Amino acid sequence: MRAAEQAAMAAGTSEWELMRRAGEGAAQWVMRVAAGRSVTVLCGPGNNGGDGYVIAHALRRKGYDVQVVAPVEPKSETALHARAQFSGEVASDNWLRNPVIVDCLFGYGLDREVGGAFAKLLETLSTSNCYKIAIDVPSAVHSDSGEVLGPFVQYDLTLALGAWKRAHFLMPAMGSMGARRLVRIGLELADMPACLSARPHFSAPDPDAHKYRRGLLAIVAGAMPGAPLLAAEGAMRAGAGYVKLLSEHSHPDAPAELVIEQGRFAERIADDRISAFLVGPGLGRDDSARDRLERVLARKVPTVLDADALHLIDQTMLDRADPAKLCVTPHEGELAQLCATFGIGAEQKLERTRALHEATGLTVLAKGPDTVLQSDVMTSFFPLGSSWLSTAGTGDVLAGIAASRLATHGDPARSCDEAVWLHHEAARLASPAFSAGDLARAVKPAMAAFL
Numbered sequence: 327m328r329a330a331e332q333a334a335m336a337a338g339t340s341e342w343e344l345m346r347r348a349g350e351g352a353a354q355w356v357m358r359v360a361a362g363r364s365v366t367v368l369c370g371p372g373n374n375g376g377d378g379y380v381i382a383h384a385l386r387r388k389g390y391d392v393q394v395v396a397p398v399e400p401k402s403e404t405a406l407h408a409r410a411q412f413s414g415e416v417a418s419d420n421w422l423r424n425p426v427i428v429d430c431l432f433g434y435g436l437d438r439e440v441g442g443a444f445a446k447l448l449e450t451l452s453t454s455n456c457y458k459i460a461i462d463v464p465s466a467v468h469s470d471s472g473e474v475l476g477p478f479v480q481y482d483l484t485l486a487l488g489a490w491k492r493a494h495f496l497m498p499a500m501g502s503m504g505a506r507r508l509v510r511i512g513l514e515l516a517d518m519p520a521c522l523s524a525r526p527h528f529s530a531p532d533p534d535a536h537k538y539r540r541g542l543l544a545i546v547a548g549a550m551p552g553a554p555l556l557a558a559e560g561a562m563r564a565g566a567g568y569v570k571l572l573s574e575h576s577h578p579d580a581p582a583e584l585v586i587e588q589g590r591f592a593e594r595i596a597d598d599r600i601s602a603f604l605v606g607p608g609l610g611r612d613d614s615a616r617d618r619l620e621r622v623l624a625r626k627v628p629t630v631l632d633a634d635a636l637h638l639i640d641q642t643m644l645d646r647a648d649p650a651k652l653c654v655t656p657h658e659g660e661l662a663q664l665c666a667t668f669g670i671g672a673e674q675k676l677e678r679t680r681a682l683h684e685a686t687g688l689t690v691l692a693k694g695p696d697t698v699l700q701s702d703v704m705t706s707f708f709p710l711g712s713s714w715l716s717t718a719g720t721g722d723v724l725a726g727i728a729a730s731r732l733a734t735h736g737d738p739a740r741s742c743d744e745a746v747w748l749h750h751e752a753a754r755l756a757s758p759a760f761s762a763g764d765l766a767r768a769v770k771p772a773m774a775a776f777l
């Protein structure tokens with residue numbers, strides 16, 4: 327964001343012009359929400375506060391009853407310019423009695439814990455019954471890490487200025503923002519190393535498609551029979567032409583269309599029609615599990631590794647594999663395990679995800695409410711999915727979907743990206759209070775949403 331702003335300024339757009347566009351763009355949203363009601367704008371010392379004065383000025387021009395609350399005077403020249411424009415009331419403290427409050431205390435310049443008068447205002451805001459709008463980011467949120475550095479406020483709307491910041495897609499910040507909207511200010515944002523994943527588009531199978539051409543996915547089962555079956559249920563509905571389960575269990579409840587093969591593991595995985603593997607859900611962590619994983623990795627076929635496979639994989643196995651064809655789909659605990667295995671010391675999710683990719687070459691899909699995908703191309707963030715996904719087995723379904731997509735086209739990053747969207751859409755369609763099985767079945771109507 328800073329680089330894009332610098333580039334715009336170097337190309338002749340003044341900082342004031344960027345602030346004017348940001349403030350007036352945000353004011354359009356505030357007016358839509360306020361719909362004539364009185365508005366209080368909280369203004370801080372930096373350019374976020376400057377945006378606040380522009381918003382207040384724009385509202386006043388439209389006849390709104392607007393009050394600014396600013397504990398301190400602006401410090402930056404551009405913010406002072408904005409302050410000078412606003413001719414309405416500026417108080418240093420008040421009871422925040424208006425029904426709409428716009429928070430412009432701090433933006434991406436927040437660099438320490440919020441204290442003093444600013445913290446007091448945010449505390450009052452947090453208990454107020456008003457409609458709360460955060461400008462750029464909530465004021466106690468660190469825009470790079472998503473950490474909350476002060477009183478927690480639950481906003482109704484957050485207006486990102488110019489571009490999304492990482493905090494818009496990272497917890498805990500993301501959970502406090504309410505609806506998120508982007509106000510464009512004409513910045514050139516091509517070739518960024520991070521982006522918000524764009525909704526994918528799938529196509530129907532080619533006219534000459536057959537089951538192998540659409541992709542044969544082999545799901546490797548192990549100690550526990552349930553998890554790979556759930557993964558298979560998701561996979562069968564996510565695009566692959568043929569899904570096989572290599573399992574030593576009997577699966578009396580398995581659907582008839584799922585092919586289950588027992589025994590002769592080495593021979594079965596040597597089938598060169600297999601276009602992708604999924605290993606991990608229900609695999610177990612004993613010697614037999616390790617042996618299965620090693621054998622699959624040595625095939626150097628596109629593979630999704632999840633669950634137990636993430637506890638078993640190590641550098642020696644990776645040396646015999648082709649990491650560029652592999653994706654791992656860890657939740658928080660599994661990510662911690664992978665970081666321990668590969669000697670990564672980072673603390674935060676985003677840094678861990680990036681460092682793991684750097685160290686191993688694996689495509690990493692770090693799951694959670696704030697899913698992060700790291701490939702050798704870029705870091706991708708995702709819109710928030712249904713919180714009903716927080717139930718057992720949904721990760722197995724996600725792994726199945728990702729592996730199914732991988733079987734169809736062989737691109738690890740793309741398959742993870744598509745899987746997150748399908749998973750979220752399936753959750754939306756299955757909501758509320760679904761089980762993992764319901765979710766897997768909802769992958770079918772979810773596919774239709776991307777055709």
Ligand SMILES: NC(=O)C1=CN([C@@H]2O[C@H](COP(=O)(O)OP(=O)(O)OC[C@H]3O[C@@H](n4cnc5c(N)ncnc54)[C@H](O)[C@@H]3O)[C@@H](O)[C@H]2O)[C@@H](O)CC1
Nearest residue numbers: 331344345372373374432433434435436437438439440462
């Ligand atoms: N630079 C630009 O070109 C543009 C910036 N814009 C706005 O400017 C914001 C960033 O502006 P700034 O870099 O001035 O940063 P902020 O407005 O976020 O605040 C920085 C100021 O707050 C102080 N500060 C930081 N943490 C504090 C704390 N915990 N307690 C007390 N004081 C604290 C800093 O010392 C500095 O004076 C963006 O978020 C956005 O809202 C927009 O106007 C668009 C254009």
Ligand SMILES: [K+]
Nearest residue numbers: 429432461463
């Ligand atoms: K803010």
